[in-house]
Amino acid sequence: MPRTPDCALEFEGESVxxxxxxxxxxxxxxxxxxxxxxxxxxxxxxSFFCLAGHCGACLMRIDGQPNIKxxxxxxxEGMKVERQNAFPSGGLDVLAAADFFFPKGMDHHTMFTAPxxxxxxxxKVVRQLGGLGRLPDPSPEPQELPAGERLRVDVxxxxxxxxxxxxxxxxxxxxxxxxxxxxGDRAGGSLLSHPAHGVxxxxxxxxxxxxxxxxxxxxxxAIAWYPEDEGGLLAVAEQPEGGGLPRLVRVTAAxxxxxxxxxxxxxxxxxxxxxxxxxxxxxxxxxxxxxxxAGARPVVLGDGPYAAALCEALAAAGCKVMPIxxxxxxxxxxxxxxxxxxxxxxxxxxxxxxxxxxxxxxVAVATLPAPASExxxxxxxxxAFRPEGGGFAVLTDGNGATRTPGVHACGxxxxxxxxxxxxxxxxxxGRAIARAFARPGEGA
Amino acid sequence: xxxxxxxCRCEDVTQSDLxxxxxxxxxxxxxxxxxxxxxxxxxxxxxCMVACALYLAxxxxxxxxxxxxxxxxxxxxxxxxxxxxxxxxxxxxxx
Amino acid sequence: MSAPTTAGPVTAGPPKxxxxxxxxxxxxxxxxxxxxxxxxxxxxxxVLERGYLAAGASGRNGGGIRMQWSTEINVLLMLESVELCxxxxxxxxxxxxxxxxxxxxxxxxxxxRARMEKNVALxxxxxxxxxxxLPEEARGIVPELDVxxxxxxxxxxxxxxxxxWPFLWGYANQAAKRGVELHTFTEVTAIEPSPAGFLVQTxxxxxxAQRVLNCAGAWSPEVARLVGVELPDRPHRHEILSxxxxxxxxxxxxxxxxxxxxxxxSMRGEVVTGIxxxxxxxxxxxxxxxxxxxxxxxxxxxxxxxxxxxxxxxxxxxxxYDVSxxxxxxxxxxxxxxxxxxxxxxxxxxxMMAPVVGKYxxxxxxxxxxxxxxxxxxxxxxxxxxxxxxxMIIG
Ligand SMILES: Cc1cc2nc3c(=O)[nH]c(=O)nc-3n(C[C@H](O)[C@H](O)[C@H](O)COP(=O)(O)OP(=O)(O)OC[C@H]3O[C@@H](n4cnc5c(N)ncnc54)[C@H](O)[C@@H]3O)c2cc1C
Ligand code: FES
Numbered sequence: 001m002p003r004t005p006d007c008a009l010e011f012e013g014e015s016v017x018x019x020x021x022x023x024x025x026x027x028x029x030x031x032x033x034x035x036x037x038x039x040x041x042x043x044x045x046x047s048f049f050c051l052a053g054h055c056g057a058c059l060m061r062i063d064g065q066p067n068i069k070x071x072x073x074x075x076x077e078g079m080k081v082e083r084q085n086a087f088p089s090g091g092l093d094v095l096a097a098a099d100f101f102f103p104k105g106m107d108h109h110t111m112f113t114a115p116x117x118x119x120x121x122x123x124k125v126v127r128q129l130g131g132l133g134r135l136p137d138p139s140p141e142p143q144e145l146p147a148g149e150r151l152r153v154d155v156x157x158x159x160x161x162x163x164x165x166x167x168x169x170x171x172x173x174x175x176x177x178x179x180x181x182x183x184g185d186r187a188g189g190s191l192l193s194h195p196a197h198g199v200x201x202x203x204x205x206x207x208x209x210x211x212x213x214x215x216x217x218x219x220x221x222a223i224a225w226y227p228e229d230e231g232g233l234l235a236v237a238e239q240p241e242g243g244g245l246p247r248l249v250r251v252t253a254a255x256x257x258x259x260x261x262x263x264x265x266x267x268x269x270x271x272x273x274x275x276x277x278x279x280x281x282x283x284x285x286x287x288x289x290x291x292x293x294a295g296a297r298p299v300v301l302g303d304g305p306y307a308a309a310l311c312e313a314l315a316a317a318g319c320k321v322m323p324i325x326x327x328x329x330x331x332x333x334x335x336x337x338x339x340x341x342x343x344x345x346x347x348x349x350x351x352x353x354x355x356x357x358x359x360x361x362x363v364a365v366a367t368l369p370a371p372a373s374e375x376x377x378x379x380x381x382x383x384a385f386r387p388e389g390g391g392f393a394v395l396t397d398g399n400g401a402t403r404t405p406g407v408h409a410c411g412x413x414x415x416x417x418x419x420x421x422x423x424x425x426x427x428x429x430g431r432a433i434a435r436a437f438a439r440p441g442e443g444a
Numbered sequence: 445x446x447x448x449x450x451x452c453r454c455e456d457v458t459q460s461d462l463x464x465x466x467x468x469x470x471x472x473x474x475x476x477x478x479x480x481x482x483x484x485x486x487x488x489x490x491x492c493m494v495a496c497a498l499y500l501a502x503x504x505x506x507x508x509x510x511x512x513x514x515x516x517x518x519x520x521x522x523x524x525x526x527x528x529x530x531x532x533x534x535x536x537x538x539x
Numbered sequence: 540m541s542a543p544t545t546a547g548p549v550t551a552g553p554p555k556x557x558x559x560x561x562x563x564x565x566x567x568x569x570x571x572x573x574x575x576x577x578x579x580x581x582x583x584x585x586v587l588e589r590g591y592l593a594a595g596a597s598g599r600n601g602g603g604i605r606m607q608w609s610t611e612i613n614v615l616l617m618l619e620s621v622e623l624c625x626x627x628x629x630x631x632x633x634x635x636x637x638x639x640x641x642x643x644x645x646x647x648x649x650x651x652r653a654r655m656e657k658n659v660a661l662x663x664x665x666x667x668x669x670x671x672x673l674p675e676e677a678r679g680i681v682p683e684l685d686v687x688x689x690x691x692x693x694x695x696x697x698x699x700x701x702x703x704w705p706f707l708w709g710y711a712n713q714a715a716k717r718g719v720e721l722h723t724f725t726e727v728t729a730i731e732p733s734p735a736g737f738l739v740q741t742x743x744x745x746x747x748a749q750r751v752l753n754c755a756g757a758w759s760p761e762v763a764r765l766v767g768v769e770l771p772d773r774p775h776r777h778e779i780l781s782x783x784x785x786x787x788x789x790x791x792x793x794x795x796x797x798x799x800x801x802x803x804x805s806m807r808g809e810v811v812t813g814i815x816x817x818x819x820x821x822x823x824x825x826x827x828x829x830x831x832x833x834x835x836x837x838x839x840x841x842x843x844x845x846x847x848x849x850x851x852x853x854x855x856x857x858x859x860y861d862v863s864x865x866x867x868x869x870x871x872x873x874x875x876x877x878x879x880x881x882x883x884x885x886x887x888x889x890x891m892m893a894p895v896v897g898k899y900x901x902x903x904x905x906x907x908x909x910x911x912x913x914x915x916x917x918x919x920x921x922x923x924x925x926x927x928x929x930x931m932i933i934g
Pocket of ligand 1: 563564565566567568569587588589590592593594595596597598599600601602603604725726727728754755756757758759762777778779813857858859860861882883885886887888889890891892
């Protein structure tokens with residue numbers, strides 16, 4: 001997919017071309033801006049990692065608002081974008097010296113506790129170094145605060161990925177109000193980052209859901225389950241079309257389905273936070289949604305089906321792909337500072353570990369996503385640690401029912417299973433819900 | 445010079461910091477969270493919780509099957525005070 | 540993989556079978572008292588905590604510390620407490636990040652202003668440099684304040700905020716170093732008075748103790764009931780939140796008297812803020828988070844600081860206030876159960892009191908002088924109708 005910029009952002013006083021509607025993080029990357037932020041303690045250079053609004057690595061000042069996710073903010077003409085937490089600038093940050101003074105890490109609790117004068121001075125310095133962005137710009141006129149909404153439905157689904165959409169489709173019926181919330185700007189979830197599926201597949205599934213009478217609300221983040229408010233409600237923050245503050249939607253439903261998928265997590269190796277080390281799904285999303293290559297010579301780290309699909313797609317796009325399975329061969333360190341320039345790879349030789357250096361210009365980390373179980377847990381669901389499921393998997397019975405009546409879960413949040421299996425799981429869970437509605441006394 | 449292994453990106457917590465916390469006796473996830481700040485950054489542990497929990501368990505010699513997540517505190521995604529300060533319903537007057 | 544030996548303060552295995560002093564509750568109060576006992580040579584002490592250290596209010600509070608009070612005793616004790624906090628890092632080896640940015644109280648009515656003036660005069664008499672401010676002057680300290688509804692303000696530049704956790708680590712480490720046993724995940728389930736003291740049943744076996752201290756905070760009425768004593772304090776849920784980290788912009792802790800709103804900026808840059816929200820009072824400790832708290836707080840905070848409308852909430856939680864009927868603590872030996880001591884009822888300000896209360900408790904039980912607060916804040920005052928009302932309670 002060719003990428004044709006059609007607007008310009010104002011990045012720290014300079015004009016940067018962008019495609020209107022793509023994430024600002026992608027626009028900046030495509031324009032060669034390597035460092036988007038500086039880390040909180042050591043001022044290490046950072047770029048985005050997950051491109052899914054989860055990781056916190058791409059917080060920037062956008063149109064006068066601090067700590068805005070550049071990966072969730074869609075580019076538009078004249079948008080003002082700045083880096084934060086750097087002195088004198090995001091590109092050159094002298095505070096990064098802290099990174100060298102504390103090569104392993106630091107215990108600020110026991111640092112400089114005496115003598116008192118030194119302690120006092122240190123605390124003053126630390127105060128000035130604390131925090132990320134500056135206060136929001138004052139608004140020129142008194143701000144109109146957004147009015148909330150109350151919504152009562154039969155089924156509230158959180159997550160418009162393959163599992164959530166399939167569940168919604170399977171339990172939809174004439175007269176039954178089924179609504180799906182998704183924090184993304186487009187329905188599809190992990191379909192949107194998967195080279196074998198992509199935007200077209202996501203759109204088809206979303207169209208099928210709408211045809212079945214399902215309402216899909218995008219840019220709507222479910223922020224919490226509050227058991228004590230008004231007998232229990234799901235709070236959703238919904239971003240209005242034209243920008244401005246999100247509004248608060250209080251949702252109550254007969255059934256809740258958590259299909260929140262998983263979070264991308266990084267692998268552990270030295271300097272694993274270097275810009276250019278991305279979640280594999282971020283690399284996939286850039287490629288298939290935005291027509292941007294993460295690099296010409298990427299390393300793909302991981303041995304799952306997603307890693308394989310990504311390798312294939314990147315190769316087809318002309319990249320020289322270097323797969324590292326993470327088991328037989330492990331990445332132990334990254335090289336480069338403002339951008340990754342290579343990785344050290346270790347494998348077991350005859351007489352001990354052997355390390356080789358690989359030059360690269362991007363790393364795609366394809367570890368298992370960690371189930372996004374927070375909402376389900378808040379809603380009483382039980383979880384268990386499942387290494388093969390990526391983390392704390394929500395426990396359900398065969399019908400996707402958690403231990404809390406009326407609360408269901410499906411897809412990767414129940415332990416990683418992948419796009420197709422997640423969709424099948426969603427369908428099963430949705431059908432079980434439909435059957436429950438059909439039982440006398442349950443009424444739709 | 446060896447580089448840092450970052451276990452919590454938001455709060456710049458390193459693997460050595462976790463080792464240090466374990467050595468001080470703060471090897472449970474909730475305790476290590478308070479001591480190192482892991483999981484308290486803008487992502488609230490979405491990226492780092494699982495890896496830290498597992499690392500701590502192994503470092504302290506506990507079986508991974510015992511690993512528990514830390515309490516999930518609302519909100520799951522950051523929400524503006526202005527959103528919360530608005531009138532509850534469209535009909536309702538100013539906040 | 541075998542477990543490495545740890546240098547931590549927590550003792551492994553079950554508690555010892557006999558001890559001189561047994562402290563129920565590993566919050567700031569229990570730990571501070573344990574440390575001060577050990578410091579004075581009484582190290583045959585066992586602290587039992589049901590959860591991890593500071594699982595109760597001590598690990599959930601706002602870290603405010605102030606000298607602005609309405610009673611002489613509190614003003615004097617807090618003057619001393621601030622001094623102790625300043626020395627904490629040097630003496631206990633842990634930074635507590637005390638930042639003296641002051642407390643700025645906001646009054647919205649003439650009645651509040653009058654009470655404020657009376658309290659400021661009292662504080663001044665004891666050397667606390669609190670001063671009354673005009674609304675415009677309050678804006679000089681916090682430029683983002685909307686002062687349109689203000690009647691007056693008062694400000695003491697020497698009040699401040701601190702980071703609660705290091706106090707626990709400091710007290711726990713230093714107490715353990717001096718021989719105090721600290722047991723986490725150990726619950727006290729029964730306490731039987733016996734001729735030689737008490738037989739205390741715990742989830743990790745029995746312990747005989749000559750003296751038992753009830754430092755169980757909001758759970759102290761439950762613990763007192765184990766020896767048949769009814770306490771007048773009640774648990775009350777207090778919710779609090781923290782925002783995204785921002786560069787330093789807010790010097791003082793600001794508090795609105797009429798609503799109980801308070802907000803400050805931590806060393807990490809987060810705005811930490813709470814407000815009182817009505818709750819069902821059924822005697823149980825509730826720690827759930829509510830949307831109602833968020834909306835109540837946001838409405839009041841955005842009214843006072845409109846500039847914060849775009850600032851985002853990162854995390855909310857709740858902790859238990861241990862509310863005493865007159866706002867003053869309940870301390871000392873229970874007359875009807877000799878050897879059973881109380882350190883509870885600290886309402887919303889037990890953290891800042893702990894350094895001084897711990898010190899004087901330790902001094903007294905180790906055979907030293909007995910601070911006058913043990914008389915004033917004795918349990919018996921409620922039955923005698925001699926309340927020690929403190930009106931400067933936030934939340
Ligand atoms: C949200 C909030 C904000 C606050 N803000 C401030 C502030 O700004 N400044 C200030 O000074 N104070 C503040 N406070 C008050 C302060 O936190 C408390 O007064 C103080 O921490 C009380 O300490 P404690 O040790 O008495 O109680 P806790 O810390 O509650 O400790 C009691 C302990 O006893 C344990 N326990 C209970 N029953 C048993 C049992 N049967 N066996 C074993 N263990 C048991 C509990 O698990 C608990 O850890 C605030 C409180 C809250 C909740
Ligand atoms: S990575 Fe640890 S809090 Fe975000």
